[in-house]
Amino acid sequence: MPHTDASMDTLRLAGDELADATVAALFDRGEVGKFNTLMRYVSTAGAPLPDGLPDVAREYLAATSAPPAWVDWAEMEKARLFFIDNNVHITTALSFASMPACYVVPHVAKLLSASHGLKYPAKRMAETGQFTVYLMQPGAFEAGSRFIPAAQKVRLLHASIRHHLNREDLWDAGTLGTPICQEDMIGGQMFFSMLVLDSLHRLGIHMSQEGAEAYYYAWRVVGAMLGVDQEAVPKNLDEARRFLDLYMIRHMGPSAEGAHLTRQLIDLYEEVVPGTFFDPIVSALIRYLVGDTCADWLDVPHTPWDTVVKSVPHLLGVLESIEDRSPFGAWALDRLGQLTTVFELSSLTRGRVMHYAIPEQLKKDYGVSSAVPRHHRWTPPAPAVS
Template sequence: MLYTDEFLEKLRMEGDPAPDRIIEELFKSSQIGSVNNLLKQLMYNDQEYPEALPDTIEFWLKDTAYCPEGVDLARIKNATDLFREHGIAITFLLSTSSLVNCYAARKGVKVLTFSYRLGQNAYRRIAETGQFVLQVMAPGGLEPGGQGIKSIQKVRLMHSAIRHLVQKTGRWDEEENGIPICQEDLLGTLLTFSIVIIDGLRHLGMKVTAKQAEDYLYFWKIVGIMLGVRKDIIPETMEEAIQLEKMIKKRHHGPSPEGIQMTRALLEFHADLIPGQMFDNIIPALIRETVGDDIADWMEVPHSNWQNLMKYKELMGFFLDSDYTGFFGSMVNTLGLALIKRQSLAMTDYEYTPFLIPTELRKVWGIDEKIV
């Protein structure tokens, strides 16, 4: 795939046609409130779909309830196996460096602060990101009827609803920013879920083979297609993905009030993640380690004394064994588990109820049902 500035600029004027049309029709017929309530059931019930949905959305849900044809199931399994091994660290990275990378995109981040739901409830947004990935990457998540597929459908419809609401305000500068949650921004976000995670794992000392990296990218290509990203624009290889990421960063990354605002909310969410003073200010240091100083400076991520230790991570055993041994490995594991507990509260507006961690992942990661 040859990516050019001209091609990427055209993608800024493309949304997700099929669900966008459905959402527009639902708003016109004043059905969106009841549909929103029914869609919440998608994540928590055992029936295929609620019965009372309008025909248009019911047909769309049934048509999109499967992976694309010809999916390589062996590659999907390789990716989910990597998640089984390093899922706690991946969840941690998604809630730190991946989000900061997204916030650094000056045009795309405007949607997050423009929308009341995303801008004013940043804590819940962070928690939803972790929940989405857990459901998508859990064993069987992409099988017919799996929670991952339902989660993808829900997110895709949410994107269309936000796209519609933002455009209808009359305060969105489409000529300057493109369509809200446009194809280029979806593509950039997909990279933060794939190659940014691979890079982050390696920064944290975890060994990821070239084959594992390619299969992890492939997994998120499939998820991207199901999320409404055009199949023909998604990179096929890590090499293509890295080049695309460089182009998008060059085109869009930089300081912005919105990016700083969202990053500040992120740091507040992670503040005091672990009680006591030992780990104070470690989150900003880990973010700087994984996103680089340029992005961290733009987003006003503070410096901390932990950065001095990061420089000597190799000498301190930061390259971890598969069981997360070593000081820094235990630290990342501890932070990740604490983060999952924090997310479980944010998802329910801080009423303590279980975060939906698939049973098999609980067993692999040694998470007690009574703890989270």
């Protein structure tokens, strides 16, 4: 069904009933510390659960141990191949478009400040990158994979943040609705799917309609496993365009937290890029992918690279021509993309595995209050008409 302001307002009132009840029980029984300690040993699907795990946690893990019954596995394989073919471009879009888009929604920026802290932006980037890599591995939903346990933990992480913000009266629910509500979860799903596809198109990446649809489909599956109401989720790219446009019109704007998080993100990637000569390309890429209005709200600086970065689509076009004409070139570029993704992720994680633990308390110094509110090439759906 087409979403309206009224239907979006309803989505702002809903959280995730199963995960919320599980987290509430863990806190009520004082079992969060035990849960976090034992869950560090649960990293692969199908592994025996450790002795001493609270019963409520066992019940939750059993209920969320499998993907939804409606999954089309052929479509998921298409999505995996699409990711392999475009992994470095997808990583670029996630880093320089999806994350800044989160920051341009003031209440989301405030929430991220409270839950992750402003001094460790690498943590959220590492978690996002690791989660996506797990998703796109062969057998991601089979025994021995790391994706399902990661999804189970992320879902509980979201529920724990809702629990803290509500219990500690750090969230203006009357103005903002439920923290990490269904509207915001679907919005996040759009940032990591529809907005990534938009960014790849802006970078001049050739995508088939089939590949774009498969990638979006994979994130619908992810949303289902993260507790997103599937009745409300856009079912195709046209519906996704309308939802994303309406969501951004409703919420996007400037905020101090958004600008601060963006500055931390820029500093982080300038550290990853060797030397200093190419540092300005980080800001230039963000500005190019999110547009001048959003970039200005986030205090993204103008640099001499703002003009240079506009030639990126032409350069990528040359590389894709090499890929199309030469099997060896295709292999070499895919391998380079894989190595680039691994290098970036290892730089963010410092070689460690991110465990998605339930925080026993939020940062005390960042309260959250009301906010100011190749063939058949794919092209993005037209912007929704307001």
